[in-house]
Amino acid sequence: MESTVANKQKLTIVQAVTDGMRTKLTEDERVLVFGEDVGKNGGVFRATDKLQEEFGEARVMDTPLSEAGFVGAAIGMAVNGLIPVVEIQFLGFIYPAYEQIMTHASRLRARTMGHYTVPLVIRAPYGAGVRAPEIHSDSTEAIFTHMPGLKVVCPSSPYDAKGLLIAAIEDPDPVLFLEPMKCYRSSREEVPTGKYVVPIGEANKLQDGEDVTVICWGAMVPVAMKAVKEMDKKGVSCDVIDLRTLYPIDKDAIAESVQKTGRTVIVHEAHGTGGVGNDVLAIINDTSFLYQKAPVERVTGFDAPVPFFGFEDDYLPTAERVMHAIEKVIKF
Amino acid sequence: MESTVANKQKLTIVQAVTDGMRTKLTEDERVLVFGEDVGKNGGVFRATDKLQEEFGEARVMDTPLSEAGFVGAAIGMAVNGLIPVVEIQFLGFIYPAYEQIMTHASRLRARTMGHYTVPLVIRAPYGAGVRAPEIHSDSTEAIFTHMPGLKVVCPSSPYDAKGLLIAAIEDPDPVLFLEPMKCYRSSREEVPTGKYVVPIGEANKLQDGEDVTVICWGAMVPVAMKAVKEMDKKGVSCDVIDLRTLYPIDKDAIAESVQKTGRTVIVHEAHGTGGVGNDVLAIINDTSFLYQKAPVERVTGFDAPVPFFGFEDDYLPTAERVMHAIEKVIKF
Amino acid sequence: MEKQFPIQTWLDGNGNITADDYENSLTEELAKRFYRHMVRIRTFDQKGISLQRQGRIGTYAPFEGQEACQVGSALALEENDWMFPSYRDHGATMTFGHTLLNILLFWNGRNEGCVPPKGKNIFPPGIPIATQLPHAVGAAFAEKKKGTKNAAIVYFGDGATSEGDFHEGLNMASVFDAPVVFFNQNNHYAISVPMDKQMKTKTIAQKALAYDIPGVRIDGNDVFAVYFETLKALEKARNGEGPTLIEAVTWRYGAHTTADDPAKYRNQEESEIRRTQTDPLTRLERFLKNKGWFNETEAVNWQEEASKEVDAAVEEMEQFPAADPADIFNYVFAEPTWILHAQKEQFLQVKKGDPSWNQQ
Amino acid sequence: MEKQFPIQTWLDGNGNITADDYENSLTEELAKRFYRHMVRIRTFDQKGISLQRQGRIGTYAPFEGQEACQVGSALALEENDWMFPSYRDHGATMTFGHTLLNILLFWNGRNEGCVPPKGKNIFPPGIPIATQLPHAVGAAFAEKKKGTKNAAIVYFGDGATSEGDFHEGLNMASVFDAPVVFFNQNNHYAISVPMDKQMKTKTIAQKALAYDIPGVRIDGNDVFAVYFETLKALEKARNGEGPTLIEAVTWRYGAHTTADDPAKYRNQEESEIRRTQTDPLTRLERFLKNKGWFNETEAVNWQEEASKEVDAAVEEMEQFPAADPADIFNYVFAEPTWILHAQKEQFLQVKKGDPSWNQQ
């Protein structure tokens, strides 16, 4: 498998996702893309745009409206030599498949001592901010990171999206691939054509700073960056970490930064209670207790269901809230 | 509703659960008990023993093997004036109903601004240690505490079991009632006949101490207590908190204790990553940062699927591991 | 199976009666009531699309083409029955008595949209596909338990039949003899996925055989067939004879939602052909004309009334007091937990611009 | 529906042939092969119960009474087919080639129990009810995609038909024409819940009508009916004609599992009556005798061989090296994450009694 990073193209996140699938569909016969509306329609977000045309109905296919069924079938396929990449239309519609993921996809390797494995990728757009109807805006990554045997990744940029998706497809274990739908088309970036990999488990330092560590991922990255830029102007310099992988979290990146700054702000869109932010907190507790100069501040979604879109801008963490948190850890 | 606490009887946890249902079935026509095998069979753990005989098939009934279906139906019943108490045979079999709980039971009040409400209790035995086959031993409370609109309780004693169950049935909102199956019959306790309530949201101080705060719940309470008793002999005195309610957690009880001891050990059986222990950690971070004399130690299940019962004693936190953790926070 | 479950029609495309036995049931009063309601909901629907295009509401799910299904079935209900709609069934809910204002608020991202008028048993639209079926079974079961004669109707599409909740709902209803009518609008598509990729069966009605309950296949563009078959099924339900599965064969002319482009996956000419040949409103109009009951002025009046009513509702929606963001926290539990309380306080302070908001 | 789906029997209770057309298929060799396998798995099953009673294994799920279902269907498979059993189908898996040792290890709480012999496509027993059905569909689909003639068989009970995964599995298989046989053992009970509380239908086979696939109802205590009908269904699957639902009507004599007391919910006399009248082994023995093929010595030999084989496996199980608790961590991912690595290190140190284990 050579790495053909010859050319580059400017792509949005959703285009980079498509390109990642295209790259693996081209390279590996075993890869199969399916889900609701991924065929002719190219997905409701066009993430599979033209893939059926290119690779045929046998490789890119619509399934019945049956998340438990097609994730279950994907497990059977993965065990039997295929590499399914399935699309859940919105993360809020993954719950019918929860049992299949929880009791099978994630456990089959352990149950069979490695005899059967499940190289499966589940893609799902997640998050609020696109004025979608109810239930379409969930950000429930934490109910998956608490599921041993499953990896969870969440890119925030086109480059990472493609590279992480390829890594996910090549991973021998099941990976939940979360796509920040709010950012699907919000920016473009140079993305290499052909294959490259962004390794699962490695965070990305977005900005070096001395005063405060800001930890974020997915759709919260631009929000955090906006706050950080503002704080820069006020003379507060932040170390910004985009986790990229939510399980397993890059412990070293966190420890290194927190041991430098001693002050941490975590930003995520999911409900505070039980959120992945608390796993970050635990890592800080375990690795950097004596370095902490202030309690960690978490800027999160509230412990309320993601509201109707009339309120979603109020529900989502804002740059303002992040700035307040940064100020708070500094003033402590 | 008078409180007839005249007499007492010695009951096990599972008997106290039965007695709680009996009390409410007697008192409130709207209460209905159903699930798989709860009728003639009295439940696979006999938690509904004799209830069908006493209250008839119309009040205590078997359902088809259909967790999504009967939890969904329970939502419809709850909205329409009934108070369903449903049994999930083992917590590991609740996942097919996850969507119904996540997108409906927990959200209906918020979605309808209080117009429709879901006074529903979902009972589920949870946890390892009874040599059950695979998937029967999960302890996945955290995927429910991260679900706004749902309360989660978990008693560790017969008295609490009955009082909390009655509180859950009387609660106007949905409650997940977790029963530590390993402790179902491990001890007896005086339990008042008739009605009384243990309030949801209040932790229970099991022992007063000065040196270390130990926080636990459910089946980990006896394990923690065993360790604490051993440490007592070594001259280490522990403040032991049985959370009893996992959402909403009793913040004040935690803060008060941690601000006294400055050292905390959290014990739970669920996987460490994403476990409810991290919510406790967040509360300590938010309320008691300056009081902390050592990093919090978490003694938890591992980030592996609950293993086959051949390994379950290795998987479960032991008194020995808790003692080590207590020593560690002291020596820090 | 198509032979065993033929599409039942009372009126053919030209508005002629095909079910002679029932001719006496097709009264002028009834026909006009149907017509008026169908005009009303179509007017609303067209407004919904244009409001979305103008950015005055969010994504909108149109039902044009399915008016006979929604009006016929909703008018078959009694006052105290229960209705469990999907996101495409506000034609049915408004016919049953939901307010236009609240329906518009729903599509404008407001929780009020989920609140029915007092005393009206209308559930919020089911968004996760097929999850509303078990709810309807439960609500119907509760009516039975209370000893009333009330029933429930639940709406869902062809795609919804693939979900486990469809199956679990029908099975439980059959076991409990719950007084519920499963009203399927088979519009042949689940977003872009055509029926033959959704299921192998050519009918949905035949799925009733898996539960030993009646399965009825009707022309969903024939409001009479819809009305009388729904009535029959409801009657059965009230009499303790259990649930019925009705498949109303129909078509949506337009997009799945305003976020969808049907040209991506089907030839929209078919919609145009259907519009001229099998439109539910046109068919009823032809019937009225055949009977000599059609009165142009009356029809124009109804259209105008509908437009006025809809316009008024739109105005009401746009005048509606701004949402109070505190509502994010207010209805999660009967009593907010300390966490919600704290989050709300913080939130309101930052909203008010108080810089101390995050200082605990 | 019971008329449309009659129970097909090849042998009556007295071992007489009722399907004359097939008489030539019922060869001595085949009959004896069935008999021998049924003796073998029954011997295993009885041992399983007694091992549990003696505390030498954990909870055990017996299948006595269902031997014809499991032997007949498993012997119909080809070498490279796939088998997806439930927890009650180790009679089938051992007939298909699973090792007795590993099956015993499964019931003794050991992961090895989920590992089939190399090259044998046997899935671990499905514990969450009905979840294995979609797996079988996927594996079968993969075979089809690879262009092989291999098929899959998946086992499940009457209770399992109520789960959404049953429905989603059958629907998807029908849409994909997946080469899979859905083999239902209708033993009339899901733990304590009798069939009439589980579903309204009197047959399970009729549920095939909801997917336009063949539904076959057979006497599950007649090993010939089971074998030949399964063979036929597999044949169809291999030829690209899609899935079949087989309902094998049977009975479990004993408890649901050794943790269950059937007397709580049913009169166990019925089991005793069935044991004398419709036992699958007795029936086959009667047939062999009717044919003059039964040889007492041979039968005794088979019984002894089976006992020896089972005893040997039990001994092997009890001699089996103690489980390595590090295995808790070893197989979660291909490469353990740092968290697992750290947890394992800590765990092993405490196991070794090193007091510094928790000092990071």
Ligand SMILES: Cc1ncc(C[n+]2csc(CCOP(=O)(O)OP(=O)(O)O)c2C)c(N)n1
């Ligand atoms: C569980 C779930 N999965 C996916 C979706 C996304 N989705 C919304 S509508 C729809 C198609 C539904 O088709 P059908 O049931 O035929 O109803 P129709 O829209 O045609 O009225 C899909 C896939 C969803 N809302 N819920």
Ligand SMILES: Cc1ncc(C[n+]2csc(CCOP(=O)(O)OP(=O)(O)O)c2C)c(N)n1
């Ligand atoms: C999802 C799920 N719910 C509940 C259970 C508990 N349970 C184990 S076996 C069983 C009954 C199954 O009955 P059936 O499908 O008829 O199979 P049988 O045991 O009769 O072979 C139940 C309810 C489970 N294993 N999985």
Ligand SMILES: [Mg+2]
């Ligand atoms: Mg449709």
Ligand SMILES: [Mg+2]
């Ligand atoms: Mg059974």
